């Protein structure tokens with residue numbers, strides 16, 4: 001009983017910071033409609049800055065001043081970010097907003113490393129709250145009691161801010177109808193900046209408040225953002241009360257999960273989240289979000305399957321790739337195999353996000369499940385490699401079937417957050433369930449069978465598996481099923497009117513994409529000879545998204561080109577600099593802001609423009625006529641098209 | 653005296669669709685102009701274009717002699733050009749008082765000034781539900797609230813998009829009385845309506861739109877003398 005009480009109090013204390021972060025996330029989303037992935041980064045920055053400041057300012061007054069000052073400083077950084085980056089992407093598809101803020105997260109990770117070094121930092125105890133209070137015969141840290149009291153106080157403070165100040169009322173009004181607020185003479189620009197600053201302040205304060213409890217470390221950002229996503233999915237995006245209730249719920253589940261299911265405690269959170277989603281898809285206190293302003297994949301050049309001539313070109317490319325072992329060394333061939341595997345990974349994600357319009361932020365889970373599936377088959381059943389490569393994806397398919405069943409009831413940012421949260425749960429199971437997965441030590445000794453032991457042979461094997469898989473994915477896109485998938489992406493209502501079952505179609509796509517990713521994962525396990533939980537962590541998922549984005553979200557061949565370029569660049573970058581995340585993050589941000597069509601999309605634009613200029617053939621003339629028609633008349637008042645509207649512009 | 657509002661060569665587009673074709677009209681200070689036309693004629697689009705709330709448009713919008721066509725929406729509203737959109741668009745979760753608070757702007761010299769109290773006098777129904785969320789009001793009450801909300805900005809001209817739409821006859825009368833009071837205070841008003849019933853109670857002049865083009869422009873008396881135009885372009 002006493003243990004239960006202690007766990008309960010610990011859970012409540014942990015809920016405070018989680019509530020601060022999640023409510024900030026919710027408030028920002030309410031007004032700007034951006035799910036700020038960088039929120040975890042601001043939480044971490046808050047902790048680091050507070051660490052430095054508490055070092056400088058000591059004493060009771062100094063300590064509390066340092067915490068508030070840290071939050072304020074980070075909030076100012078947040079405002080600057082809003083003014084320089086987010087203002088450019090408010091009209092962009094949600095995927096781009098998530099990716100851009102994730103790029104910022106990556107950059108912050110390396111910046112923190114540069115400024116504060118790699119060690120965990122232990123901050124001071126809170127003056128006057130360093131001791132413990134005895135309750136029911138158990139000693140509860142007084143700082144925990146302080147945090148427990150703080151949560152409701154902040155909730156009340158936010159309520160007063162939003163109901164008793166004009167600024168707060170404006171924020172609520174903007175959450176309901178932004179353009180009406182502008183029509184009443186309010187400059188939303190500064191409202192948005194202010195709201196973003198408030199949200200970041202809350203996140204940074206949440207981080208700063210952690211320093212007396214926990215060491216400041218580099219994993220803080222992603223850990224908290226995943227929890228915050230779970231909280232807003234359960235509580236309802238946009239509701240501070242929901243964030244409060246769900247933060248307590250999630251913290252209690254975490255606290256008691258350790259007691260009940262020590263090996264796989266996060267499964268509890270998974271179960272609760274699943275139940276909430278079934279009962280109330282928009283969260284306990286949430287309302288149905290407004291439709292996305294721009295969905296990805298839509299309004300593009302019509303896709304068409306490869307023409308016979310192009311098939312010949314593709315076959316020639318495959319043949320040329322097959323000849324690579326003749327002139328590449330061992331290391332280069334291993335790299336090439338890895339690139340091939342990620343081409344399949346990116347192509348599988350493309351099916352979901354471009355064809356299906358469902359941007360998954362947790363696709364790595366199925367890649368990892370495929371890898372673990374293959375490893376289990378080898379280790380437990382002692383089957384040979386090929387059997388493992390065939391069986392591994394089955395585990396991925398199973399996982400995708402379960403997660404997909406819940407995920408496809410949502411769309412947009414909810415889908416993104418949910419897939420991310422589920423993937424993180426899969427990751428933590430691999431991490432926690434040491435008996436089965438080896439935990440952090442992974443599963444070692446997954447060597448290919450003798451016939452594929454040489455890098456060249458394994459490369460050929462990879463090519464022989466990946467090529468048919470890509471062809472199959474391509475055929476899926478241009479099958480009746482693929483058309484149905486695009487139909488529900490472009491107009492759910494109209495698609496359902498002609499008898500397409502949206503959820504079923506998207507669920508099947510989710511399973512197909514997961515299975516294909518799992519096939520890549522199974523190959524990956526044998527390529528590396530081992531498998532670790534990190535392969536299914538968030539960075540792998542985001543790598544996949546960046547590959548598709550870099551290649552061109554709205555193109556068919558984008559993922560292939562994107563994966564090759566991205567993977568090659570990333571590997572080169574890691575060999576060149578210790579701060580590859582900084583560069584990578586900057587690249588992601590730049591891509592979203594300046595280059596949203598990706599490589600293939602941009603090339604296609606050039607080709608179109610070139611043929612249009614030559615004016616050869618009726619279809620080209622039509623294209624050029626349309627291009628001029630699309631230009632606003634002289635003296636137009638139209639604002640300059642943002643990158644996103646350019647990306648979304650139709651072309652016949 | 654120059655025009656309060658002078659719109660010229662106004663063209664507007666939704667995507668590839670060209671909706672307004674060289675729309676032009678003027679409003680004198682203190683004048684009530686009815687912008688008439690059937691459903692889909694382009695009345696709302698005209699208002700939205702003036703307020704810079706459509707994606708793409710061209711033309712000039714002179715407000716008090718200044719070209720406001722390149723300003724963002726909020727800056728146009730800040731100059732005293734009030735807009736009451738169709739479908740009311742009140743903030744459903746905000747109380748009556750909070751809705752009014754959102755519309756508040758500093759008093760403007762040369763324009764009638766309003767406070768919540770004077771607005772509650774203008775719309776007595778609202779006075780009885782100050783703490784009620786906008787979402788739990790009747791259509792007529794919402795329509796009054798949306799006008800009151802815009803008046804909180806102390807505009808010198810308001811664009812009223814179909815204020816009588818969907819209201820019970822009794823409420824329509826109250827609405828007409830309120831608009832006449834606004835006019836008496838010196839407010840210039842552009843009022844859009846599908847037919848003459850409501851507009852003739854309060855308007856000085858009429859501009860008729862059809863398929864995005866101006867088909868008639870003149871005094872109300874002139875329009876009354878032309879039943880052919882009325883039958884051709886207006887709803888009954």
Ligand SMILES: Nc1ncnc2c1ncn2[C@@H]1O[C@H](COP(=O)(O)OP(=O)(O)O)[C@@H](O)[C@H]1O
Pocket residue numbers: 666669671689690691692693694695696697698
């Ligand atoms: N958001 C929109 N997208 C595309 N077309 C629109 C949109 N809003 C209005 N239209 C079209 O523009 C034309 C004018 O509409 P509107 O200005 O609303 O007319 P009114 O207010 O006179 O009824 C109509 O043909 C209507 O179908």
Ligand SMILES: [Mg+2]
Pocket residue numbers: 692695696697738813814
């Ligand atoms: Mg209308």
